[in-house]
Amino acid sequence: MKYIDDTVVMKRMKSRLKYNSIWKMIFLIATTLALLTLVILLVRIVTQGSGYLNWDFFNNFGSRFPEKAGIKAALIGSVLLMLIIAPVSMILGVGTAIYLEEYAKKNKFTSFIQMNISNLAGVPSIVFGLLGLTIFVRMLVLGKSLLAAGFTMSLLILPVIIVASQEAIRAVPKEQREASYGMGATKWQTITRVVLPAAIPGILTGSILALSRAVGETAPLVVLGIPVILQFLPDGLLSQFTTLPLQIYDWAKRPQEAFQYVASAGIIVLMILLVIMNSIAIFIRNKFQKRY
């Protein structure tokens, strides 16, 4: 004896199943739409800019004439800026993460610091520019220099590095620390010889990703008043400089159409730089990260 009449069920289910497949298509289209924009964006920039990518483009300084415009000062400026941001933000970020994970007691002060970090992560980057303009450029009289910009950008990506480092340190199992204490190691020895070596891949991955965000960032540098076109290379920490996104911003603003192509070429260089950094981060994550 059958308790359920299949034909009735099918009849009732039919429209519901139809809705299901229709909406599945809609969800799929929505997802591919996002991916499609990425493809359009990349294709358009590569077709526009690749014609301008040649040796002269890398070897020339900024110029009023599109065919003479180059990216030398901007590229070197971006790399130098990175060399300042990386140590400053990592020392501060990893230090904070070690303190919060290994030393801090669970009290109001600790949760205040934690809350402060998550709110800092949501502050718009342009506000960090205003902070840098007042504190570093004016109060500490660093001027519109590599150092002032490096400090500003370090503070900007600090929350990201702290959170990534905290997660990496938290992932090191407790047993390893206890084993280390059991062998007679002190707290600091345990941190430097057991916890940090295990956590370093995660810390590096997070830091490189944060650094790549800083490399692509424009707004705070504009607020600091960093010049967009420079005819010389920076020669010291207090020297003036310019970066790739700033240079692209300047080209994109210009009304002559030829500068659009120059801007596209600049974007290609910037994107390649970011792809390299992201690949290194992913390589470190896949190669060295241990799962416990």
Next chain:
Amino acid sequence: MASQGLGKEQSIQEMVAQSRNRKGKKFIEKLMPIILIITALISVLTTIGIVFTLIFETFEFFQRVSITDYLFGREWLPFSGSEPLYGVLPLILGTLKVSVIAACVAVPLGIAAAIYLSEYASDKTRRTIKPILEVLAGVPTIVYGFFALTFVTPLLQELIPSLKIFNALSPGIVVGIMILPMIASLSEDAMSSVPNSIREGALALGATKLEVSIKVVLPAALSGIIASVVLAVSRAIGETMIVSLAGGATPTFDFNVTGSIQTMTAYIVQVSSGDAGYGTTIYYSIYAVGFTLFVFTLIMNLLAQYISKRFREEY
């Protein structure tokens, strides 16, 4: 023999004691926590620095311009020589126009993509699409700005002939594309954390996948989804380069999206890239605008935190 063994034991104890008392080591054990707490305080100092910088310079601004004129004025004309007007409403409206358009683009698409990834897609598809979304999230905003100005605006002008070169629509759509991965990714996380047993319960009662997604998973993950939307909108409000490049520099107090606008962030960029001298009213005005922006985003971020804590479903 026994005394020898005892002697050895003593020497080990001595070694331990010696090592414990070594001066340098003790010093480092005491010093490091202090250094680390100083690094941790830098992040607190940063917040204090931001708040005090903004408050002091804004206070200076309000010495010259009255607060009521600033908060309720409907005209923002800081550069009109003799009679500059500092009414912030047009800038706020410009920001809101862009953010609302961005939300209209990103919220439906982002949640739809999240439903697809979490409920329909196979593991393999999810593992390919999620990294691509991360790439989309990692594209610098200056690139999106260039894209808006040189691709989206001309495209839209084909459809809407009255559209100006600088408008609210094009940067709004592109900001939407920029925040889409954030909504998709965070909402997907929220939906994936809904336990499978609930899904299976609904499926066993005869629900289709769509009904499970809409009537079971979506409500269960709602707090996470709303928090992701609020965070994304806060990001849209603070977005700078896209609106500076494609939005224009004429703050207007109307609801027209086809004409040139100016957002709070774009005004700060406009003043910074020009040469408004230090100490002028215009110079202080960027701090007042920055403070307004900061308050907006802070409220949104606190709201997101509150929603995700208060309304979280625990399983």
